[in-house]
Amino acid sequence: MKPVRSAATRRRPHLRIGIILVGLLLGFGGISVRLVLIQGLGGDEYTSFGTSQRMQTIVLPGARGSIFDRNGNDLAVSLPQRTIWANPTLIDRPVEVAAALAGPLGFDPAATAVLAGRLDGRSSGTQFAYVARRVDESVADAVAELKLPGIGFLEESKRFTPAGVLAHSVLGSVDVDNLGQSGLEMQYDKALSGTEGELVIETDIRRRALPGGEYELKAAQRGNDLVLTIDRSMQYETERALRAQIEAKGAQGGMVVVSRPATGEILALANFQRDAESGELVATGNNMAVTTVYEPGSVNKVITVAAALEEGLLTPETLIKVPDSLQVSDHRFSDHDNHPTEDYSVDRILTESSNVGTIKIAQMLGPDRVDSYLRRFGFGKATDLGFPHEAAGILLDRADYSGTSIGAIPIGQGIAVTAMQMLEAYNVLANGGLYVPPRLILATVDSAGQRHSTPSGKPRRVVSATTASQMRAMLVNVVAEGTGKRGGITGYDVAGKTGTARKPLPQGGYQDGAGNYHYVANFVGFLPAEDPELSIIVVIDEPVGDIFGGTVAAPVFADLAQYGMRLLRIPPPRVTTGGTLAGAADGSAREIVAVVEQERVRATAATSTAIAVGG
Amino acid sequence: MSPLSARAQVSSVAPSRAPAARPKAPSRPGHLRVVVPSKRRRLRVSPALVVGSLLLVVAVAFGVAIAQVFLAQGQVRLDQMEAELISEQSRYQTLRKDVAELESPSRIVAAAEKQGMVVPDDVVYLQPSNPDAEVAPLSGGVEAATAWSTVKPLLAAPAP
Numbered sequence: 001m002k003p004v005r006s007a008a009t010r011r012r013p014h015l016r017i018g019i020i021l022v023g024l025l026l027g028f029g030g031i032s033v034r035l036v037l038i039q040g041l042g043g044d045e046y047t048s049f050g051t052s053q054r055m056q057t058i059v060l061p062g063a064r065g066s067i068f069d070r071n072g073n074d075l076a077v078s079l080p081q082r083t084i085w086a087n088p089t090l091i092d093r094p095v096e097v098a099a100a101l102a103g104p105l106g107f108d109p110a111a112t113a114v115l116a117g118r119l120d121g122r123s124s125g126t127q128f129a130y131v132a133r134r135v136d137e138s139v140a141d142a143v144a145e146l147k148l149p150g151i152g153f154l155e156e157s158k159r160f161t162p163a164g165v166l167a168h169s170v171l172g173s174v175d176v177d178n179l180g181q182s183g184l185e186m187q188y189d190k191a192l193s194g195t196e197g198e199l200v201i202e203t204d205i206r207r208r209a210l211p212g213g214e215y216e217l218k219a220a221q222r223g224n225d226l227v228l229t230i231d232r233s234m235q236y237e238t239e240r241a242l243r244a245q246i247e248a249k250g251a252q253g254g255m256v257v258v259s260r261p262a263t264g265e266i267l268a269l270a271n272f273q274r275d276a277e278s279g280e281l282v283a284t285g286n287n288m289a290v291t292t293v294y295e296p297g298s299v300n301k302v303i304t305v306a307a308a309l310e311e312g313l314l315t316p317e318t319l320i321k322v323p324d325s326l327q328v329s330d331h332r333f334s335d336h337d338n339h340p341t342e343d344y345s346v347d348r349i350l351t352e353s354s355n356v357g358t359i360k361i362a363q364m365l366g367p368d369r370v371d372s373y374l375r376r377f378g379f380g381k382a383t384d385l386g387f388p389h390e391a392a393g394i395l396l397d398r399a400d401y402s403g404t405s406i407g408a409i410p411i412g413q414g415i416a417v418t419a420m421q422m423l424e425a426y427n428v429l430a431n432g433g434l435y436v437p438p439r440l441i442l443a444t445v446d447s448a449g450q451r452h453s454t455p456s457g458k459p460r461r462v463v464s465a466t467t468a469s470q471m472r473a474m475l476v477n478v479v480a481e482g483t484g485k486r487g488g489i490t491g492y493d494v495a496g497k498t499g500t501a502r503k504p505l506p507q508g509g510y511q512d513g514a515g516n517y518h519y520v521a522n523f524v525g526f527l528p529a530e531d532p533e534l535s536i537i538v539v540i541d542e543p544v545g546d547i548f549g550g551t552v553a554a555p556v557f558a559d560l561a562q563y564g565m566r567l568l569r570i571p572p573p574r575v576t577t578g579g580t581l582a583g584a585a586d587g588s589a590r591e592i593v594a595v596v597e598q599e600r601v602r603a604t605a606a607t608s609t610a611i612a613v614g615g
Numbered sequence: 616m617s618p619l620s621a622r623a624q625v626s627s628v629a630p631s632r633a634p635a636a637r638p639k640a641p642s643r644p645g646h647l648r649v650v651v652p653s654k655r656r657r658l659r660v661s662p663a664l665v666v667g668s669l670l671l672v673v674a675v676a677f678g679v680a681i682a683q684v685f686l687a688q689g690q691v692r693l694d695q696m697e698a699e700l701i702s703e704q705s706r707y708q709t710l711r712k713d714v715a716e717l718e719s720p721s722r723i724v725a726a727a728e729k730q731g732m733v734v735p736d737d738v739v740y741l742q743p744s745n746p747d748a749e750v751a752p753l754s755g756g757v758e759a760a761t762a763w764s765t766v767k768p769l770l771a772a773p774a775p
Contacts, residue, residue: 073715073718074715077711077712079705080705080708163716208691209690209693209694210690211683211689211690232719236721240724
């Protein structure tokens with residue numbers, strides 16, 4: 001059957017085409033308008049919407065630089081760790097989720113309840129809450145296996161000290177956000193901190209990178225590494241010896257600094273202190289050797305004597321009439337032992353650590369020169385270490401000297417120094433009269449692995465080489481014949497000085513309520529005396545019973561000096577006639593071995609202890 | 616011969632009666648006309664060429680698809696390798712820390728003491744009869760620096 005067409009249609013055959021054309025025009029017009037709205041006017045919104053769907057930005061953490069000892073051993077490293085976080089708005093049953101997390105996280109009921117409160121999105125309204133920061137991999141894996149809703153992970157770096165608390169007071173610590181809070185971590189925080197990077201990639205719906213998609217990388221910058229002058233082995237031995245002596249003497253604490261005089265490099269720096277509450281001896285985070293001052297006592301006498309030699313007032317052989325006590329202003333100073341008034345040589349004054357003799361030399365110098373030389377030796381101002389909270393010491397202004405100052409200060413009372421300052425003063429004598437600033441940083445290593453050596457500080461002359469040489473000879477006598485005998489070691493000439501100082505108490509004065517004095521025992525020295533390679537200061541705080549520097553601090557010095565010579569492979573320059581090798585008259589190998597064998601037999605019989613024979 | 620003379624020539628030979636009627640054209644549909652065949656020959660496409668072209672198009676499309684697949688596979692492999700790299704770097708750092716812990720003097724001393732070793736109360740050192748004999752370089756000197764320069768660049772490789 002033929003289709004029925006209207007007459008109009010039959011009459012106007014182009015009408016259909018016109019209607020279709022109009023329809024198409026309207027359709028395309030609508031599409032065009034929509035296109036303009038989407039692509040033009042509303043383009044930015046859709047662009048950002050699309051970008052957010054397919055572009056992923058990954059923050060690349062800038063790792064914190066490591067801290068190494070002088071031989072490249074890790075002392076502090078940062079490792080990526082997973083942090084567990086939650087979006088509380090996605091958690092319907094916070095109590096159950098908290099209970100599930102408590103197992104792998106090891107939370108007790110109280111901590112679990114706190115966590116449940118944090119996970120309750122209805123009360124907090126927040127979309128982010130930490131669950132646990134920087135957990136172990138095993139813990140993170142266990143939590144991930146739970147597949148809990150609203151629980152996510154992010155990566156953060158955590159600081160580790162592989163050697164435990166070794167050099168803790170030097171290294172310092174970082175907070176939870178990896179910012180340095182103390183020690184070198186604080187001092188070099190800017191250098192150690194890395195710079196975050198960013199990776200922008202185009203991903204599919206499953207967050208996989210699209211082939212050929214956008215890929216924009218701004219690489220993270222690793223922080224610089226620090227290479228310290230510290231030697232890990234020396235540091236360990238120093239801490240071991242110091243701790244053992246503090247325990248043995250029932251002391252309240254102690255500090256030791258070991259250095260190379262010629263370069264100012266600090267090889268070891270140890271600090272121990274008893275916990276105020278528990279009384280337990282702990283490796284304190286406070287680098288007391290740099291931040292805490294003490295009255296040094298007799299070790300300070302070398303400054304006065306060196307000043308007098310430098311000024312040409314006397315020589316080591318000059319005789320001075322020394323009574324056993326001396327009135328200075330309103331105080332009577334006395335020597336440790338009673339003795340008749342005698343002619344003491346300067347050498348003897350130092351060897352026997354005569355207070356009166358030293359005061360008489362100081363009186364020859366006068367207060368101005370005493371004050372001047374104390375400052376030239378580095379007292380009264382912080383060293384060049386720049387260590388956080390470093391103390392400058394307490395040194396009276398010349399104008400503030402009292403009548404007794406000229407008696408007290410030369411013998412190390414009424415003056416306060418850090419252990420580091422005192423060691424540097426002795427290093428001046430070891431260095432032929434030059435003050436070489438101490439340093440803890442040997443080099444830095446940038447993010448590309450390029451090592452940049454840190455130069456030594458600029459030396460300055462304090463006394464002449466002649467004066468330094470004379471002082472070294474007298475200090476050798478102190479150890480060989482005087483108060484510092486316990487600081488000597490076989491085969492080496494050791495130069496050193498003992499010091500035993502009354503400790504000022506916090507409430508003022510030197511005597512406690514029971515009328516007792518508290519003491520600081522210390523010993524400073526260097527060896528080999530003829531060409532010093534190692535210098536050490538040992539300070540023991542409030543030893544009980546035996547209080548003297550020569551018997552409390554000097555043995556620690558001897559232990560460390562012996563170990564240090566072996567570590568640094570410094571052979572003895574000659575065989576001395578003292579010590580355990582006294583029988584080896586000409587130092588031949590056969591005789592030495594024979595003496596060693598005799599010693600071994602004797603020691604075994606006497607104490608049943610082993611004798612190690614090493615090079 | 617000029618045109619005038621030609622016309623005169625025709626007139627002289629034409630008959631004296633009326634001109635004969637034109638022959639009648641054959642009957643044809645209104646608007647149809649004869650189309651003179653073009654002298655150009657119609658282009659005859661070979662079936663083999665058509666099939667070949669189609670195959671070529673399919674092959675190209677298939678090739679593009681395969682290339683895309685390889686690209687995607689490559690990207691996946693790249694992602695995997697990057698993840699592996701990060702994982703291995705993390706593992707390396709962890710192992711480095713573990714090694715440092717194992718090398719730490721406190722652990723070694725503890726392990727030695729566990730085996731019954733003790734620190735002697737008195738240590739006696741042998742010394743050479745010739746003090747001027749050549750000795751090994753000091754610790755932390757050239758040896759350490761050389762070892763460092765070899766190892767350190769590997770330790771401080773830039774983060775990904």
